Amino acid sequence: MSLSKFEPNDDILDFVIKKANGLKGLVDTNLEVIPSQCIQPKEQRLDKSQIDNQESIPTIDLSNFDDLSVEKSIQEAASKWGFFQIINHGIPIEVLDDLKEAGHKFFELPAEEKVKYSTESYSAGESVLMFWSAIGEKDEKVLEWRDTIRHGCNPQNDSNLWPSQTRNQVLEYQKWATPLAKKLLEVLLKGLDVNEIDESLEPLLMGTKAININYYPPCPNPSIAIGIRRHCDVSCITLLLQDDTGGLYVRRTKGDNWIHVNPIKGALAVNIGNSLQIMSNDRYKSIEHCVSVDSNRGRISVPLFLNPSPDSVIGPFPQMLKDGEKLVYKHVLYSDYWDHYFTKRPSGKASLDFAKI
């Protein structure tokens, strides 16, 4: 495998992003200390003293998905926690295992292969895209410790352009996960007194779909880096498959603590994103979350994002508003909100402000 070497004076953004070596490529050069461009400012690191080991987010058994009590637990978890895990959701374990394995295979590829999928400008409409997250002004950009490949799952996207290492596994997962996500959205809408998803609601709730595969390589200085900074997803909902490494933390709605999302074999995590919090006028909560990294183990995670279509106008559903209920959000064009979210990168909950009245 031919790998360009990283030397201390090299331009790290060039090495990691432009040449597509990724953070994995950096680690593979037997790096002992992380470069300064990967050191997060204090407020973006995970403060271990703020981890609450007593609490955990709810786990919901979907064996009897149509039971009223199951629907109630989903709606309650979305209001109280904004983040929960689901088990017995019907997706075969092999489909999940094959997907994680495919992720490893892709990120193992040499940079010369991976560079075909990377571009320097982030665009929402691509069929496939490898990208990195360097946040900050020009010379002060700080890199998150993660390599990501995004598979666009929309009619205009072409899965033939996806890497052969991930194509079939992502397609198979998509086949199982999309109806599951739709059913979850239906239950969530029912809790808002909005009828089931008909043709007019589908573009609003799941008009844009994407499956990312994240690889978080082992990190020599995990306490000063971060895999993903604290953020709220811009989506309606996100379904997340994680491996057994751990490292995903969610912030309590009240207080300052972080709770670990303990990996459960075969489970998926589900979280409410900003778009559904806005549509629900705050009934459902989009919760801050972040990913820490580990010095020994790499980690794979696979989020499926269900987003509004770019031309959707998002705002509180009129039919759910109670008499005299105060509107927290105005109606905004989703593509404007998306642009704001990814260009301004507002931190955590501040990412909702754009739509606030």
Ligand code: OGA
């Ligand atoms: C995300 C995210 C969590 C994880 O991609 O938005 O929060 O565990 N991922 O990778």
Ligand code: NI
């Ligand atoms: Ni997220």
